[in-house]
Amino acid sequence: MSEKLVGAKRQTALKELHGWAEVLERDAIRKTYHFPDFPTAWGFMNQVALLTEKCGHHPEWFNDRGRVEIILFTREVDGVTGKDVELAHRIDQMAPAHDR
Amino acid sequence: MSEKLVGAKRQTALKELHGWAEVLERDAIRKTYHFPDFPTAWGFMNQVALLTEKCGHHPEWFNDRGRVEIILFTREVDGVTGKDVELAHRIDQMAPAHDR
Numbered sequence: 001m002s003e004k005l006v007g008a009k010r011q012t013a014l015k016e017l018h019g020w021a022e023v024l025e026r027d028a029i030r031k032t033y034h035f036p037d038f039p040t041a042w043g044f045m046n047q048v049a050l051l052t053e054k055c056g057h058h059p060e061w062f063n064d065r066g067r068v069e070i071i072l073f074t075r076e077v078d079g080v081t082g083k084d085v086e087l088a089h090r091i092d093q094m095a096p097a098h099d100r
Numbered sequence: 101m102s103e104k105l106v107g108a109k110r111q112t113a114l115k116e117l118h119g120w121a122e123v124l125e126r127d128a129i130r131k132t133y134h135f136p137d138f139p140t141a142w143g144f145m146n147q148v149a150l151l152t153e154k155c156g157h158h159p160e161w162f163n164d165r166g167r168v169e170i171i172l173f174t175r176e177v178d179g180v181t182g183k184d185v186e187l188a189h190r191i192d193q194m195a196p197a198h199d200r
Contacts, residue, residue, distance in 0.1 A: 038158050042149050049142050058138050060164040 002074055002081030013085045018100060020088050028073035029080055029088065033099045035066040044068060047094045057083055102174055102181035113185045118200060120188050128173035129180055129188065133199045135166040144168060147194045155190075157183055 004027070005013055014020065020031045035041040045061070045068060052058045060071040070091065072084040092100050104127070105113055114120065120131045135141040145161070145168060152158045160171040170191065172184040192200050 038149075038153060042153075046146075049138075053138060053142075058165050060162070062160070062162045064160040065158050 002077065002083045004074075004077045004079035005081055005085070010080065013082070017085065017088050018092065023071060023073075026073070027079035028071050029084060030069060030071045031088070031091075031099075033068045033070070033095055035068070035096070038065045041066050041068050044094060044096075048091055051090060051094070052087070055083075055087060057087055059087075102177065102183045104174075104177045104179035105181055105185070110180065113182070117185065117188050118192065123171060123173075126173070127179035128171050129184060130169060130171045131188070131191075131199075133168045133170070133195055135168070135196070138165045141166045141168050144194060144196075148191055151190060151194070152187070155183075155187060157187055159187075 014022070014029070017029070020029045022028075023030050033041075033044065035044060041063060045063065048059075048061075048070070057074075062069040072088055073079060074081040074083055114122070114129070117129070120129045122128075123130050133141075133144065135144060141163060145163060148159075148161075148170070157174075162169040172188055173179060174181040174183055
C-alpha cells in the first residue's frame with residue numbers, strides 16, 4: 001500500500017509538480033486546466049479517464065465548459081501518496097503546454 | 101432567448117422532473133446519478149457530453165468514481181429556463197432505470 005506523503009518527502013514531491021496545490025480543507029491536491037471550449041476539454045478528460053482506469057486510481061473532478069478541475073488523493077490512506085504524485089505528472093503530460 | 105422560469109410555471113416544470121432539486125445558493129437545478137463503477141459512469145457521461153454539445157447547452161458536472169452530479173442553469177439569464185428542464189428530461193432518458 002502507498003504511504004501517506006508527509007514532511008520533507010512531501011514537500012519535495014509537490015515542488016516537482018507544476019500548478020498543483022494542496023486542498024485547504026482536506027489532504028488532497030488539486031489543479032485546474034483551461035481549454036478553449038467544451039469539446040477540447042472533453043477530449044482531454046477522455047484521455048485522463050482511460051489513464052485513471054488503467055491505473056485503477058480515480059480522481060474527483062469537475063467540468064464547466066472549458067474548465068477542468070482535478071482533485072487527487074488516495075482513499076486507502078485518506079491522504080496524498082506517491083500514486084497521486086505520479087498520476088499528477090502523467091495527467092500533466094496530456095495537458096496543453098500552458099497548463100503543464 | 102429562453103426566459104427565466106418563475107412562479108407557477110417553474111413549479112409545474114420542476115414537478116415533472118424526477119430527482120432534480122433546486123440548488124440552494126443559486127438559481128440552478130441539480131441531480132446526482134449513481135453507477136456501480138467508473139467505466140459505467142463514464143459511459144453515461146460520454147452520452148451526456150455528446151447531447152449537451154449538440155444542444156449547445158453545457159452543464160457544470162462533477163464525477164467521483166460511480167457518482168455523477170449534474171448542475172443545470174442558463175448562463176444568459178443566470179437562472180433556470182425551459183432549456184434546462186428539457187435537457188434534464190433528456191439526460192434522465194439516458195440514465196439507469198433507478199435514477200430516472
